[in-house]
Amino acid sequence: METVKNANGSLQIVRYDLRKMVKWSACRTLFYHGTAFTTDSIFYVNILLQMVVQLVSFCVTMLAFDSDDLKDFDMQPVEALLKQINDFVPFMLGYFVAVSLARWWQLRVNALGRVFDSFVNVSMFLACELNDEKWSDLHLQIVKYGIASIELLWQAARNKDCLQDLEKKGFLTEQEIGGLARQRIFWQRPMIMWAWIMRICLAALDHNRSTYALSNHVMKQCIMAREGMALINAHFDTQLPFAYVHLICLLVNLQNVVFAVVSGMHCAISYSTGNIHATVQQVCACLLIGVVYQAIFGLTYVILDPFGDDALDFPLPAFRAYHASLVDAILRAQQPCPVVIQDGRLTQPRKKTIRRNVAAQAAQSPQAPTLVPPAQTLGRQQLEPRTGRTRQIYDI
Secondary structure, three states: OEEEEOOOOOEEEEEOOHHHHHHHOOOOOOOOOOOOOOOOOHHHHHHHHHHHHHHHHHHHHHHHOOHHHHHOOOOHHHHHHHHHHHHHHHHHHHHHHHHHHHHHHHHHHHHHHHHHHHHHHHHHHHHHHOOOHHHHHHHHHHHHHHHHHHHHHHHHHHOOOOHHHHHHHOOOOHHHHHHHHOOOOOOHHHHHHHHHHHHHHHHHHHHOOOOHHHHHHHHHHHHHHHHHHHHHHHHHHOOOOHHHHHHHHHHHHHHHHHHHHHHHHHHHHHHHOOOHHHHHHHHHHHHHHHHHHHHHHHHHHHOOOOOOOOOOOOOHHHHHHHHHHHHHHHHHOOOOOOEEOOOOOEEOOOEEEHHHHHHHHHHHOOOOOOOOOOOEEEOOEEEOOOOOOOOEEEOO
16 A cells, blocks of 8 residues: 655555455455544444444343243334335445545546646647747746646645745745735635636747647646636535435434344343344344444545545645656656658757857858847737847757
8 A cells, every 4th residue: 555645744545456455355454544444433433322222222122021021022023124224225325425436536537637637738738839948937837836726726625725835835936925815715726826827828839929729729728727626616515415415314324223223122032032142143233234334424424525634535745746747757858859850750959059050150241140030019919039049950
């Protein structure tokens, strides 16, 4: 099992070995970090309450009836009631768990996955199109804004205001922190980061005179990231219907209570007849049934909010490190990338800057060359060229 520590020092599960769990049985990992037996202490409280109900039922039955009455006591009506409850409670609980797991997977793939994919895709678009050294500041800024958006997304999901942490980590400046602090709704902050990413990307592509199709792709990725964040917000603000969840809770609790009562009555009858083995069997059955139902039912509220610090929540440090490494690999891979020459063959480039070419021409020509081209209009923007551009060309 691979785990990672979050900012609070809690361990979160990144991945586990299913083969070993199936091969060596889950009993060895019964009390491992992240199982249903270690996730929440309320689990043991509910089991203890069920065993108390069984004990009370045993005592009441023993006090209300004598030994002769217990031997002739008809358990068929209460067993029929228990059977009717057991016929539909497992189906209802199983469907409820399936819906909860589906919502959890949708959060990971369709919501959070969009944000991560957009972060990597935008970095790839810009790294391949704007591969000159002069765009390194732009690449770095996109990386900072992308990671900051992920951090702000987690803060919004946890309803925490920790903007100063981003400034300490170097992702945002003091002025940018001040602009975000004016937004009192936490979900607005990560979306603002993607608005900034879209703005600087489009400005850079316009300055580079790139095709409109590439700009459209970048805008589509930024919008997709915003939609993923909106889907996470909708998940938190739109829970399953209260009446449905309340009914499921009531049915599970009712089933456990009825089973504990019937089990306690069986224990009293078996004890009165001297059948100790049957009494022990009923105690073990009540314990196992309570463990199974409480473990399955408790799983649903643990995965309801996967943006916390529990062992089963999404491991933010692992996700952040993985996607940051992808972006870093994409940016570093541009320099040794081969170029295509006129006959279609690939070759490794030999760098040579325009500045050096112009300097060589200036030494041979009496007229000084123009290093700065005139300003050109792109749409409604007037782009002023920078002095001493160092766009790289290659000698093949």
